[in-house]
Every structure is written in C-alpha cells, then in structure tokens.
Amino acid sequence: MRNNDGMKGKILRGVVLCLCILGALTGCAGKTTVSKDPIFFPPEPNPPRIQFLLGIRDSRDVEAKEDGFSLFSVQNGNQKTQVRTLVKPYGVAVNGTTLYVSDTMQRTVVVIDLEEGRFELLKGNFGPGSLKKPTGIAVDREGQLFVADTQRRLVLAYDALGNFVRSYGDDLKMKPVDVAVDSRQVYILDSENHSIRVLDRQSGKQNSEFGNTGEPDSRFRLPISMTLDDQGKFSISNVLSGRILSYDRDGNYLGGFGKLGDGFGQFSRPRGVAAGKDGRLYVVDAAFQNVQMFNRDYRLLMFFGDPGQSRGSLNIPAGIAVSSTRLDYFQTLAAKNFELSELIVVANQEGPAKLSIYGLGHMRGVDYDAFYRQAEEERRKEQQRREKEGSPSK
Numbered sequence: 001m002r003n004n005d006g007m008k009g010k011i012l013r014g015v016v017l018c019l020c021i022l023g024a025l026t027g028c029a030g031k032t033t034v035s036k037d038p039i040f041f042p043p044e045p046n047p048p049r050i051q052f053l054l055g056i057r058d059s060r061d062v063e064a065k066e067d068g069f070s071l072f073s074v075q076n077g078n079q080k081t082q083v084r085t086l087v088k089p090y091g092v093a094v095n096g097t098t099l100y101v102s103d104t105m106q107r108t109v110v111v112i113d114l115e116e117g118r119f120e121l122l123k124g125n126f127g128p129g130s131l132k133k134p135t136g137i138a139v140d141r142e143g144q145l146f147v148a149d150t151q152r153r154l155v156l157a158y159d160a161l162g163n164f165v166r167s168y169g170d171d172l173k174m175k176p177v178d179v180a181v182d183s184r185q186v187y188i189l190d191s192e193n194h195s196i197r198v199l200d201r202q203s204g205k206q207n208s209e210f211g212n213t214g215e216p217d218s219r220f221r222l223p224i225s226m227t228l229d230d231q232g233k234f235s236i237s238n239v240l241s242g243r244i245l246s247y248d249r250d251g252n253y254l255g256g257f258g259k260l261g262d263g264f265g266q267f268s269r270p271r272g273v274a275a276g277k278d279g280r281l282y283v284v285d286a287a288f289q290n291v292q293m294f295n296r297d298y299r300l301l302m303f304f305g306d307p308g309q310s311r312g313s314l315n316i317p318a319g320i321a322v323s324s325t326r327l328d329y330f331q332t333l334a335a336k337n338f339e340l341s342e343l344i345v346v347a348n349q350e351g352p353a354k355l356s357i358y359g360l361g362h363m364r365g366v367d368y369d370a371f372y373r374q375a376e377e378e379r380r381k382e383q384q385r386r387e388k389e390g391s392p393s394k
Contacts, residue, residue, distance in 0.1 A: 038335040039312040041304035041358075047366045050304050050344070052312030053333040055353025058085040059119035062112055084119050086110060086354035089347040091137040091178070091272075093145075094323040097330075100145060101347060101355065102134035102319070109134060109147060111162065112355075115329055122162050129156055129164025136178025136189065136225060136319070146186065148176035155179050155188055168204050172197065180228040182249075187228065189236065194220040196234065196247070210251030211236070218245065218253040225284075225319070229275035237270040237283060244273060244283060244298075257298035258283075265292070265300045272320035276342050276360070284317045284346065291320065291346060305346065305356065312358075315351025320344065330359060337364040 040048035056062060060083055088105035097115040102108075108131055109122040122145075125131050133151035140146075143160030146168075155168040155176050168186050169176060175192035181201065188197040195212040199205065211220040221240035228234055233254060234247045242260035244267075247253055258267050268287035275281055279296025290305040291314070305314035323343045331340050342360040362368060 038338070039309055040335075041312075042302060047368050047371050048338065048363055049302060049360060051334055051338055051359050051361065052309075052356065053330060053359050054357040055311060056086070056112065056355040056357070057353055058083050062114060062117055062119045064117045084110075084121070088349050089318070089354050090135050090349070091148075091319040092321045092345050092347045092355070093137045093139040094321045094325075094343065094345055095139045095141075095143055096323075096326045098143075099321075099345060099355065100137055100139055102131075102137050102147060104133050104135065107131050107133065109137065109145065115326075120162075122158065124158045124162050124164035127164070128167070129158065131156065136176075138179050138181050140181050144181075146179045146181055148179045148188065150175055150177055150191075155186060166204070168199050169197070170204075172206065177224055178226050180226060180234070182228070182232075185249075187226075187234070187249075189223050189226045191223055194223060196220075196223075196226070196236070196251075198249075198251075208251060210247060211245075214253060217243070217256065220245065224270065225272045227273050227275045227281075229279075233275075235273050235275060235281055237267075237273045239270060242267040242270060244270070244281070255298070257294070262288075264303075265294075265298075267292075271318050272346070274320045274322040274344075276322045276344075277324055280322075280342075282320055282322060282344060284314075284320050286316055286318065289314045289317060291317070291344070304358065311353070312356065313351070314346060314348055314356060315353075316349040317346050317356075318349055319347040330357075333357075334359055334361065338362070339364060 039052040041050040086101060087103055089101045090104050091102040093100040097113060099112040101110045103110055108125050111120045111122060131149055134147045134149050136148045138146045145158040147156045149156060153174060157165045159165050169188060174190040174197060176188045177191045178189040180187040184201055186199045186201050190197050193212060195209045197206055198208045200207055220236060221238045223236050224239050226234055226236040232249045236245045243256050243258045245256040258265060262268060267285050269285055270283060271286050272284040281294045283292050289307050290303045292303045293301045295301055307313045327340050330343050334340055338361050340359040340361040344358040344360060346356045348354050348356060
C-alpha cells in the first residue's frame with residue numbers, strides 16, 4: 001500500500017487477493033466531461049471495479065464558463081471571474097448531485113452542485129452560525145446540514161438553504177469530530193471522551209452515551225470518524241488502536257476488525273469511514289493514501305487510490321462519503337459500457353484534486369465470475385506447487 005520497496009511484494013500478492021475475493025461484489029449540466037483515458041481500479045489485466053470519474057480543485061472545475069452560474073467581481077471596469085477554491089477539505093457529504101465539503105483552513109463548508117454548475121460557500125456561516133474548525137459533516141434527506149466544529153465544541157445545524165438553525169452540545173464538555181443524524185436523534189462523535197453522544201434532535205438534550213465502557217477491544221481509542229448505515233449500524237474508526245468498531249443505535253457492541261500495521265486489512269492512519277450498499281464498508285487511510293473496501297463480514301475486497309497515477313490518486317485523504325442516488329447523472333461521467341452502482345467521494349488535503357470522485361460498477365459483457373474462478377484456481381495451483389517444493393505459501 002505504501003510506496004516503498006518493502007511493500008511491492010505485498011501489493012503484487014494483493015492483486016491476486018483482490019481477484020479472488022472481489023466476486024462477492026458481482027451482481028451488483030456543469031462543464032464536467034468524460035475522460036478520454038479512463039482510470040480503473042484494479043489495473044489491467046484485472047476487470048475494472050472502480051473508475052475515477054472526476055477531480056475538483058476549485059470553481060473552474062464545476063461552474064460553466066462565463067454564464068449565469070459564474071461569479072464575477074468588477075476590477076477597473078472589467079469583469080473578472082472570481083475563482084473559489086478548496087484549501088484544506090476534511091469532511092464530505094453527498095445529497096443527490098450536491099456535495100458538501102468542510103474546509104478547516106477556510107473555516108466554512110463549500111456547497112457544490114454538479115448538475116447546476118454551482119460552487120458556493122455556506123450561506124449561514126456568520127454570527128451564531130459561524131464556523132471555526134469544521135470537520136465531520138452529515139446531511140439528512142431534506143437537505144439539512146449538520147457540522148461538527150472541534151474548536152467551537154459544538155455541532156451546528158443549517159437548513160436546506162444554508163441558513164443557521166441551531167447548535168447542539170452547548171451544555172456538554174466535548175470535542176466533536178463527526179456527526180450523524182436520523183429522524184429522532186443527533187449522534188456526536190466525541191474524541192475527547194472517546195464516545196458517541198446521543199442527543200434528542202428536537203430538545204438537544206443528551207439521552208445516552210456509549211463507546212467508552214465495556215471490554216478493551218470494544219472501547220473507542222481516539223475515535224476520528226463514523227458512519228451510520230441504513231440498518232442503524234455505526235462503524236467508527238479509531239486512531240490509537242487502528243480498529244473499526246461497530247455498534248447499533250442503542251449502544252450495543254456488534255464487533256470490530258483491524259489493527260495498526262501496514263498489511264492488508266490493517267491501518268496506519270485511519271480517517272474517514274463510509275457505509276455502502278450490501279454492507280460494504282470503505283475506510284480511508286491517510287498514511288497508505290488509499291481507501292480499503294470490506295464486505296459485511298469485514299473481509300477485504302480491494303483498495304484503490306494509491307499514489308502513482310497522474311489522475312485518480314489520493315493525497316492525504318481524510319473524509320469519505322458514499323451514495324447510490326442520482327447515478328443517472330454520474331453515469332454520464334463514466335466510460336462507455338461501465339455501469340455504476342455506487343458513488344464514492346473522497347476529500348484530499350493535498351494534491352491537484354481536493355475532491356476525488358469515483359464510481360463502483362462493472363463493465364457490460366465481462367464475465368467477472370469466470371475471471372475470479374480462474375484467478376482462484378491459479379492461486380490454488382501455485383500454493384500446491386509451493387507445498388510440494390517445501391516452501392511455505394505466502
């Protein structure tokens with residue numbers, strides 16, 4: 001995963017690993033344009049599963065040229081396009097074709113509507129709604145935005161138009177780093193107290209707290225990010241233990257996986273975590289500079305985004321969001337015959353693309369099952385050959 005000689009052998013073996021277990025996945029109007037030279041993961045000769053669709057650095061990658069959607073400032077009587085940029089993005093959320101990105105350096109949330117070609121700053125970011133260090137963010141089905149601010153030690157809520165509505169946690173001593181919501185409650189990931197605070201969405205009062213008690217393997221250890229899936233399961237990434245822990249909404253521990261290390265399924269600097277369809281889980285690692293993808297049984301399926309590509313690489317990635325809505329729009333960005341089933345958006349703190357947008361899918365006409373069966377058979381024969389020669393399999 002890392003770019004060093006010691007990992008080259010592991011990476012090569014990892015290609016075989018991904019080929020053998022990816023079978024579990026089968027069955028499954030801005031100015032942006034489709035790349036003429038698409039980038040896929042894993043690389044050839046493997047059948048493609050993830051395509052890099054689009055990289056965004058500033059408003060020029062989103063807004064239409066010199067039209068009604070552009071923002072202008074007047075200098076010396078001449079119109080000049082005002083370029084808005086992403087400086088140090090951290091958290092990301094998706095609602096249809098709209099992306100919400102927290103920028104810790106600019107102290108704001110950038111709102112990007114790809115279909116409408118808009119690149120705007122959060123409207124309510126002033127007065128009581130001002131942000132100081134926004135990190136994790138969440139958006140509900142109505143487009144209401146929730147932002148964890150580690151410096152203000154609050155979660156701030158905004159309506160679908162970007163107007164400030166209220167704050168959560170005013171009476172709590174905490175350091176919020178991420179947030180999730182459902183129709184009844186607001187869940188705040190508190191890195192200082194190593195827990196999830198459960199607050200009533202209407203009253204703002206804390207109902208419960210979990211993650212900081214129980215057996216050692218089930219406790220949070222500097223939690224940094226979380227995700228809440230459609231089944232009501234939390235997945236939380238922990239910096240100090242390198243483990244991904246799962247809980248239900250009632251605070252019951254469901255299991256966990258991973259540890260600190262540089263092997264497959266291990267983590268060095270875990271960051272964002274996001275839940276996809278069919279129980280898939282995506283985990284960002286800022287040290288490996290990639291995303292590892294697991295199935296519902298915590299089995300590694302593949303990884304993508306490693307440095308080395310001219311486009312499509314990740315650079316100090318942080319937040320991640322996954323969506324399966326409005327795939328009709330994102331399908332227009334995909335290569336011919338590559339059918340999308342899920343959208344993946346990753347925030348980069350460095351590099352030319354501060355947002356990297358990928359699509360999970362499959363290529364029409366490709367027999368993925370047959371390819372994986374053949375790869376597994378070749379792996380089995382190689383293992384038997386090694387055993388006959390008296391060499392332990394790796």
